[in-house]
Amino acid sequence: MIPLSTNSTLGAGPAWQITKALGEEPLFEAGDSVKVLVRYPVGHYRVPHFIRGHKGSVEMVITRAAVNNEEEGFGRNAGSKGYYYRVAIPLTELWPDYVGAPQDGLRIEIFETWLERI
Amino acid sequence: MDSHDHPHDHSAHAEITDAAPGYYEIMETAVRELLIEKKLISPGEIRRQIEVLDSRTPALGAKVVARAWVDPAFRARLLADGRAACEEFGISFYDDTLLIVLENTDKVHNLIVCTLCSCYPRPVLGLPPDWYKAKPYRARAVKEPRKVLAEFGTEIPEDVEIRVSDSTAIVRYLVLPQRPAGTEEFTEEQLAALVTRDAMIGVVRINLEATNAL
Numbered sequence: 001m002i003p004l005s006t007n008s009t010l011g012a013g014p015a016w017q018i019t020k021a022l023g024e025e026p027l028f029e030a031g032d033s034v035k036v037l038v039r040y041p042v043g044h045y046r047v048p049h050f051i052r053g054h055k056g057s058v059e060m061v062i063t064r065a066a067v068n069n070e071e072e073g074f075g076r077n078a079g080s081k082g083y084y085y086r087v088a089i090p091l092t093e094l095w096p097d098y099v100g101a102p103q104d105g106l107r108i109e110i111f112e113t114w115l116e117r118i
Numbered sequence: 119m120d121s122h123d124h125p126h127d128h129s130a131h132a133e134i135t136d137a138a139p140g141y142y143e144i145m146e147t148a149v150r151e152l153l154i155e156k157k158l159i160s161p162g163e164i165r166r167q168i169e170v171l172d173s174r175t176p177a178l179g180a181k182v183v184a185r186a187w188v189d190p191a192f193r194a195r196l197l198a199d200g201r202a203a204c205e206e207f208g209i210s211f212y213d214d215t216l217l218i219v220l221e222n223t224d225k226v227h228n229l230i231v232c233t234l235c236s237c238y239p240r241p242v243l244g245l246p247p248d249w250y251k252a253k254p255y256r257a258r259a260v261k262e263p264r265k266v267l268a269e270f271g272t273e274i275p276e277d278v279e280i281r282v283s284d285s286t287a288i289v290r291y292l293v294l295p296q297r298p299a300g301t302e303e304f305t306e307e308q309l310a311a312l313v314t315r316d317a318m319i320g321v322v323r324i325n326l327e328a329t330n331a332l
Contacts, residue, residue: 046286048233050260064216066288084288086218091260091282100264104280109289 023065026083027112032058034087034115045070047114051106055118056089059107068111084109170212174244178209179292180313182242184306186219187297197221200292204242211241220283221294222320227274229267229282229320230291231259237285239292243315250319260284270321293320300326 028034038053046069065081091104098104139147153159182204186193196203200217211217217239220228232238233256238246249255258266263280267273274280283291295317301309316322 046234048284048286050233062216062289066214069287086289091263091280095261099262101276101279104263104282106260106282106284108284109287111287 023080023082026061026063026085028058028061028083028085028115028117030058030060033118034058034085035118036087036110037114037116043070044073047110048108050094051089051108051110054089054093056087056093056106059086059088061085062109066111068113070111070113082112084111085115087115167212171240171245174240174242176243176313176315176318177310178244179239179242179315179318180310182207182209182292183294183313183318184310186294187309188306193294196294209242213241215241215288215290217242217290217292218283219292219294220281220320222296222323224278224296226279226281227267227320227323228291228293229259229263229280230285230293231256231282232285233257233260234286237290239290239318241290242292243318247315267321270316272322293318295320295324298324298326 033055034057035055036047036051036053062084065083067081071080086107087110089106089108090102091098091100091106092102094106150164154161154164182196185207186196192203192207195206196219200219201211201215203219204217205211220230222228231250236246236251238250240246255266260282263282264274267280285291295313297309298312301312304312312324312326314322314324317324
């Protein structure tokens with residue numbers, strides 16, 4: 001069998017080539033620079049408008065794959081999981097006229113379908 | 119009798135009226151009755167969930183905080199996985215939410231909010247206060263947190279970073295306040311008595327002098 005990926009070996013014996021399913025591994029890791037996508041679907045969505053289009057960095061991967069609850073809310077997508085990320089966004093990035101300390105920031109969990117790498 | 123005929127002061131609480139239910143109240147009743155009629159949930163299940171929520175109060179969170187203050191190993195487990203540490207402490211989570219515990223330090227002050235609705239660490243704190251669900255707090259906590267904190271009487275020095283955690287989906291937050299100075303001899307129970315709901319939301323710090331002055 002031709003291995004499709006070489007990202008894991010188990011034990012000391014013959015190398016087991018484990019192919020991970022799409023969505024099984026997080027797309028981002030701590031430290032990645034990301035941008036929140038700008039889109040305006042109609043309905044109940046979990047990404048507040050004030051962060052759409054803004055840049056931040058992944059602080060941590062929420063290490064339990066979860067269903068995309070936006071899809072779940074419409075009765076779709078059962079069994080299909082992905083990752084949430086705790087993303088840090090400086091308040092000065094969100095509000096150009098922010099009054100406070102430059103290091104003040106927002107932390108928010110965002111599902112990976114809303115993030116792009118920058 | 120006219121509802122304003124009597125002399126007592128209404129300023130401290132919402133007036134109790136028999137006014138017609140509002141739009142959302144009617145919708146909630148309609149959906150609940152439909153779900154029961156279609157046998158998707160039973161009245162017993164609804165009552166049971168209300169009892170579950172009623173059994174959760176800030177006193178639970180206060181016990182968790184006090185334990186973290188006296189037990190460094192528990193504190194480490196709590197910060198690593200808030201839900202697992204609370205479960206170990208006997209606080210069950212009846213839903214799929216995770217809990218991230220945010221530690222306040224000399225350098226960082228944490229504040230929690232749910233800008234979209236009213237996500238709150240209910241398993242450990244019970245129901246949120248009304249102001250937490252109100253639009254002014256939700257909008258302003260992420261826009262001008264220092265001003266909001268000042269209105270709660272909390273002045274955060276400029277060299278302390280403010281981190282506002284906005285719960286949007288599966289994560290809930292609990293602030294681990296700083297243990298106040300002068301409590302070195304306190305028992306775990308005495309410490310728990312100092313920990314308030316607002317301190318675990320992050321809008322106030324725990325100050326021994328202020329507590330004594332009450």
